[in-house]
Amino acid sequence: MAERRKRIVVVGGGAAGLGLCRSLSKRFRGTHEVTLVDRNRSHVWKPLLHEIAAGALDPNLEEIGYGGHAARWGYRFFQGALERIDREKRVVVTEPLLDEDGDVLLDRHELPYDWLVLAFGGVSNDLGIPGVNEHALFLEHRVQADRFRQKLLNACLRVNAARVAGQGDATLPIVIVGGGATGVELSAELVHAARSLRSYGLEGFEAEAMRITLLEAGPRLLPALGEDVVEKVTAELRDIGVDVRTDTKVTEVRSDGVTTGDGEEIPAKLILWATGVRGDPGVESMSDLELSKLDRIVVHPTLQSVTDDRILAIGDCAHCELPGRDGPVPPRAQAANQMADHVPDVIAAVEAGRTPPNFVYRDYGALVSLSHFDAVGTLMGNIAGGRVAIEGWLARMAYNSLYRLHILSVHGKIRGTAQLIANRIGRAARPRMKLH
Ligand SMILES: Cc1cc2nc3c(=O)[nH]c(=O)nc-3n(C[C@H](O)[C@H](O)[C@H](O)COP(=O)(O)OP(=O)(O)OC[C@H]3O[C@@H](n4cnc5c(N)ncnc54)[C@H](O)[C@@H]3O)c2cc1C
Incomplete structure (x- = not known):
């Protein structure tokens, strides 16, 4: 009787998971069956989201349908959100899949695995600040980027109409909280959008009508970059009209603006929250895997979970400390890519009875x-x-x-x-x- 093919289930087809499914499927053709589980039907690379949000990029051009990709590369795609991992039975359970009206499309499902790779990314860190989840927008996935763009366009149309009607002082104040890459890049994209709108038929829209305030709680923007580069970025943002404020902590978010630590109220029609990512708090109820303080799955340097070596975690959902390195591997696309490249070697080594290799992170x-x-x-x-x-x-x-x-x-x-x-x-x- 033919031997059963081993089953590798990858949860999350993002920066880490999608390329991984292709490489697993190529490497283990004929011996393993690879299944990708994602809550969505298509993938858009996350670092493009600020461009999509500002209208600088058409997401339809950039999206990759999971079904077509799976058919091309010989793996299975299953649409569903991870609900639970049953480590004893070695199955992942997906939530019932609902349509837009809330009707069930697919019942709760169990997918058995021999290897499970968790690559479901992270969520925005609201830092426990009141009002963030109610009133701020986030840029975590395409739907949110599309939502931001729609709100932005509507707000621009309103300001344009008011200005055309003679209200020359009508403005669109936007507050971006978080001076990391997302906040900085979105600020610049918005200035570019504001300068372009007139040529797209919004004749009354002067670029100065869009007032962008970028707030950062720390002493400087972009902590991952060198001091000289940060000075240049800050000067350049100020030069193009962004009001950059460092050492400014937001303590409350309201529907019409934010309050800062020193009690100042900054008005805003749109508020974007971009203060970094953390693990999905829901992961705690999904399994008994050991988690970090920020709800990331703690893994050995091999990327295997410290709780279960048949489960690997990669990308933003993983907490990976490496020998000789301060702090965990950062939640970045380049780390997600490199971790994905490492997974097939770990699986191959364990199955061949060898010691799995440690992951090496190269910060480019x-x-x-x-x-x-x-x-x-x-x-x-x-x-x-x-x-x-x-x-x-x-x-x-x-x-x-x-x-x-x-x-x-x-x-x-x-x-x-x-x-x-x-x-x-x-x-x-x-x-x-x-x-x-
Ligand atoms: C606006 C923005 C700009 C960025 N710019 C840069 C940059 O310039 N350089 C850089 O290095 N990094 C950048 N990053 C960070 C980078 O995008 C992430 O580090 C990277 O995408 C992480 O990859 P991942 O595969 O872990 O997660 P993701 O790419 O987020 O993929 C996670 C996947 O899991 C799926 N999923 C989530 N939960 C579930 C569930 N419960 N069940 C099933 N599926 C699920 C999601 O649908 C998604 O497809 C940026 C991020 C953002 C938001």
Whole structure:
């Protein structure tokens, strides 16, 4: 009788999980059955979300349907949200899948596994501040980016109508909380959007009508970047009109603005919360896996859970401390990519009776894009032989290379290159702003 194929279930088809399914399926063809479980039907790479939110990018051009990707690369896709992991029976249980009206499309499901790879990302950290979940918007997935863009466009239309009707002082105040990459990049994209709106038919909309305030609780923006780069970014943001305030802690979010630690009330029509990610608090009820303080799954340097070595966790949902490194591997796309590359080696080693290798994180640096205004950052390690600040076209190229790497890992070299060319043509053929 033919031996049963081993089952690898990957939960989460994001920056880490989607490329992983392709590589697992290629490497273990004929011996293992790979299944991807994701709550959505398609993937959009997260670092593009601020561009989608500001209308600078059409998400339809960038999204990858899981069903088609699975058919192309020989794995299964199952749509559903992880509800529970039964480690004793080695099954993952998915929640019932509902349609838009709340009717059940698919009942609760059990998927058996021999290996389980958790790659379900993280959620925005609300820091326990009152009003955040009720009144602020987040940028965690495509639906939220689309929602932000719709609200932004509606607000711009209102201001335009008011100005055309003679109310020259009508403004659109926007507060962005969190001076990390998301907050900084979104601020610059919004300024670019504000400057473009007039040519898209909003004749009354002066760029100054959009008042962007970027609030950061710490002493400086972008803690992951060098001091010199941060000074440059801060100066550049101020230069294009963003009101950057550091050492400013938000203590409450209301429907019409935020309150800061010193009691100031800053009005806002739109509030974007971007103070970093944490593990999904729901993960506690899903399993008995050991979690960090921020609800990330604690893994050995091999990426196997410290509770169960048949379960691996990668990307933003993993808490991975490595020998000789201060603090856990950061929640970044480059880390997610590298962790995904490591997983097949761990599975192959364990199945061959060898000791699984430790994951090695290579920090290639951090880069931020200031929309059409500039790109800056630092390259580190192997690329630059140290820590080197870069800017301009070189930084732009390095910034874009992260996306190229993701596309190549998801589609392979030939298809990936074709996809990148198609995207470029698609972008060139369409209007620069997506106003719908
Ligand atoms: C606006 C923005 C800009 C960023 N810019 C950069 C950057 O420039 N450089 C950089 O290195 N990093 C950047 N990041 C961080 C980077 O995007 C993340 O570190 C990376 O996406 C993490 O990958 P992941 O696979 O762990 O999670 P994700 O990419 O978030 O994927 C998680 C997947 O799991 C699915 N999922 C979630 N919960 C469940 C569930 N219960 N059941 C089933 N499926 C589930 C989701 O649908 C999703 O498909 C940025 C993030 C944001 C939001």
